[in-house]
Amino acid sequence: MNRLISEIAVILRQAENIIPSLFGRYPFPPEPLTVLANQHPEVPSKQPFSLKDLIGDGFLFAVPVFRRTLEVRKTRKIGIPYRGGPEGLKTLQKKPYIKVCNACGHYHERDCLCPNCYAKIKDETNEIKEKIIKELKLDPVDKEVVVLYDGEKAQQSPEFWNGKRIVEMEKARPQWFSKNLMQKSTQPNAETKELDISSTIVGKPSNIG
Amino acid sequence: MNQAEVTKLMSQLKIALKPRHRNLKTPLGPEGRLDKLRQTVTALIKYERIELFYNRADEARGYTERLVSDALRYGDTHKPMMEMADYWLLEKQLVHKLFKVLCPRFENENGSVTKMFNAPRVYPADPKRAYFKRVVLELKGNPYPTITPDSSYRNKNLIHNVLLDAAMKDFYAEKERQQQLLEQEQTLNSVEESKK
Amino acid sequence: MTVHLQNSLWKLRTSSNALYKSVYRRCFSTQDVIEHRNRLFNNEQKRQKDNVGRIEKIEVRYLGLPSNETLIMNKNLSTPFNCAQHFSEAVCENAVLALINGKKLWDIHRPLEESCTLQLLHFKSQDPNLVNQAFWRTCSFLLGGVLQRILKENTGLHLHSFPYPSLKSGSFVHDISLNVDNWNPSAQDLKSMSIEMMKFATENHNIERLEVSHEIALEMFKDNPFKREQLPNISNQNKGVITLYRAGDHIDISKGPMISSTKYISKVKIPSVHKITKEDSNLYRVQGIALPSGFTLSAYAFDILGQRAKRLNTMYLPVESADPIHSDEAPSMQQRI
Structure with a gap:
């Protein structure tokens, strides 16, 4: 008897599953059709916890929750930031950090050296470097190095060059490499700390093109 | 310390x-x-x-x-x-x-x-x-050509420097004048006092 | 005569008097005067340009950055600015004053007259003294224009003149005449004048130069009694030719070169106005300081300059004499340029 009842219960449970399809969208059958006194609530089957269930297929972060509206899509397409800030801005922006070099008229970036001027200086520096290394080799360096160009050694008496290591470049001095800047090593330090207006010479370097 | x-x-x-x-x-x-x-x-x-x-x-x-x-x-x-x-x-x-x-x-x-x-x-x-x-x-003090142009020689003639230099000269001239006036006053006072 | 006729005659007289007065006033309103002056300026400018006729070529040897080049330009039409345009925008932006043949100063928008060597100067050139002077002169010149704009008509403003620029005196100066006896502008007034001048500068007017004959100049400045007196002297010194400069709608007489445009003036302060003549005449000296764009000065340092400029600038004061409106004598000047 018990078994009969449980079998009928199974059949009726199965019939319950058909009812939604009978009634379409609103599967609330009228009261007489609702079944049975002995409704055993379904006990969920106990399955062991497996990581595969949790991660198995993988899970996605940062998945869009809402659909982007047409307005938003269009705005992004033409490159107007819709969220404030510069993200998404696709229009060409002026670069205010491009300046004109006062010395050579070429362009360079505000915080960097002028490439045109620096290339010249770099080439000259490398030439001087090579010459110095050739002259000094591996001797212990104990004197300041003075770089002279064609004909400049003869301009001063030999005593003037005492205590300095001379490196002679076999070429004429480039126009833009001023001679005056060398005088730091050959000028004595100031005697007093007082400012003497007559002694501050405002010298104009020659040969600057 | x-x-x-x-x-x-x-x-x-x-x-x-x-x-x-x-x-x-x-x-x-x-x-x-x-x-x-x-x-x-x-x-x-x-x-x-x-x-x-x-x-x-x-x-x-x-x-x-x-x-x-x-x-x-x-x-x-x-x-x-x-x-x-x-x-x-x-x-x-x-x-x-x-x-x-x-x-x-x-x-x-x-x-x-x-x-x-x-x-x-x-x-x-x-x-x-x-x-x-x-x-x-x-x-610093290397023998190579300087990387930044040495602009110390022409700084004095830029307009803001010219104006500031003139103002400074004026200020010190005025100060000296005030000083001289003070000294003159002092000498006058001392003369008056000695007279008394 | 009947009373009726007398009345109507009287009405006619008073109405015609009123009409005459209104016409008189209208003819001499500042706006009309300026328009008239500009019209004459434009006509003369056009006439001179049309007079060039057959275009001849001159060789201009440009010395400077980015490279030394020889340019073929049009005689009496091409300006140093046009030469700069052949290189790049940067060269045009930088150029403030031109140096012809290494010794003659030339305005940037003044047509070149013959083959020459050209150097374009700017505020940070090797020897900026010449540019500084031109800048100071331009500031004086523009100050006149600004005063004309902001002082009301009932003050009876007449621009007297402005003297040779002197940077070491600490301020640029413009002398004006008002029919106000004791004009003591408040700090707020002076501040608004400074702001007006900066506004005028940001209108980016090119400063144009024009040489006119004595007669045209007299016609242009017929309303200004001081200019009327000065013009014969100036034209005598200059073979009957008067050099005028125009910025926007302000026109004035000056000999020396001006900088190319008002846009280079960035910071202006007008710290004081001093009355420089006594008794009847009301000549005032408006003093100002300014800095070109590209020069940053701390507020403290600029204030020092301002404090110094508050004191009367005694350079090239017009010799004291009675107001020419009321007397026959013309005021004599020293080096009025």
Whole structure:
């Protein structure tokens, strides 16, 4: 008897599953059709916890929750930031950090050296470097190095060059490499700390093109 | 101790330093980092002007400055100083250079001993994005042509300097005049008093 | 005569008097005067340009950045600015004054007359003294225009003149005449004058130069009694030719070169106005300081300059004499340029 009842219960449970399809969208059958006194609530089957269930297929972060509206899509397409800030801005922006070099008229970036001027200086520096290394080799360096160009050694008496290591470049001095800047090593330090207006010479370097 | 004395306790570094050193990735780790920096410091003292990447240049700068300022403080007879110089300078002729050339050169130097310039950026390097910034690091007083044009000779004639110079002259002339007036008054007063 | 006729005659007289007065006033309103002056200026400018006729070519040797080049330009039509345009926008932006043949100063928008060597000067050139002077002169010149704009008609403003620029005196100066006896502008007034001048500068007017004959100049400045007196002297010194400069709608007489445009003036302060004549005549000296764009000065340093400029600038004061409106004598001047 018990078994009969449980079998009928199974059949009726199965019939319950058909009812939604009978009634379409609103599967609330009228009261007489609702079944049975002995409704055993379904006990969920106990399955062991497996990581595969949790991660198995993988899970996605940062998945869009809402659909982007047409307005938003269009705005992004033409490159107007819709969220404030510069993200998404696709229009060409002026670069205010491009300046004109006062010395050579070429362009360079505000915080960097002028490439045109620096290339010249770099080439000259490398030439001087090579010459110095050739002259000094591996001797212990104990004197300041003075770089002279064609004909400049003869301009001063030999005593003037005492205590300095001379490196002679076999070429004429480039126009833009001023001679005056060398005088730091050959000028004595100031005697007093007082400012003497007559002694501050405002010298104009020659040969600057 | 006074504030002044505290500053004499150790060598001064006249450049901006970060709170922690950079890691400078190398296969040997921290040891490799120091090796790299030794090479850089040696090169800077040997060639006096080098072009390299910014991070290493900035690190080497600190070490070079410290080396030079310590050499100035302790001189070449101080054993720990010699060991330090020996460690940092891989070419031994440069130890001579450090004490015999650089020390006299920077004896009276008030500021830093090195100078760093940003080398020209080559497109597509963009300042708004990360890129390997190149830099020119040099010792002051090097014999090469100056990187920035020496503009001290024409500064005086720029308009704001002309105006300020004139104002300064006027100010001192006025001050002197006031002084003279004061003195005249004083002499007059003293004459009057003596009369009484 | 009947009373009726007398009345109507009287009405006619008073109405015609009123009409005459209104016409008189209208003819001499500042706006009309300026319009008239500009019309004459434009006509003369056009006439001179049309007079060039057959275009001849001149060789201009440009020395400077980015490279030394020889340019073939049009005689009496091409200006140093046109030469700069052949190079780049940067060269045009930088150029403030031109140096012809290494010794003659030339305005940037003044047509070149013959083959020459051209150098374009700017505020940070090797020897900026010449440019500084031109800048100071331009500031004086523009100050007149600004005063004309902001002082009301009932003050009876007449621009007297402005003297040779002197940077070391600490201020640029413009002398004006008002029918107000004691004009003591408040700090707020002076500040608004400074702001007006900066506004005028940002209108980016090119400063144009024109040489006119004595007669046209007299016609242009017929309303200004001071200019009327000065013009014969000036034209005598200059072979009957008067050089005028125009910025926007302000026209004035000046000999020396001006900078190319008002846009280079960035910071202006007008710290004081001093009365420089006594009794009947009301000549005032408006003093100002200015800096070109590209020069940053701290507020403290600029204030020092301002404080100094508050004191009366005694350079080239017009010799004291009675107001020419009320007397026959013309005021004599020293080096009025």
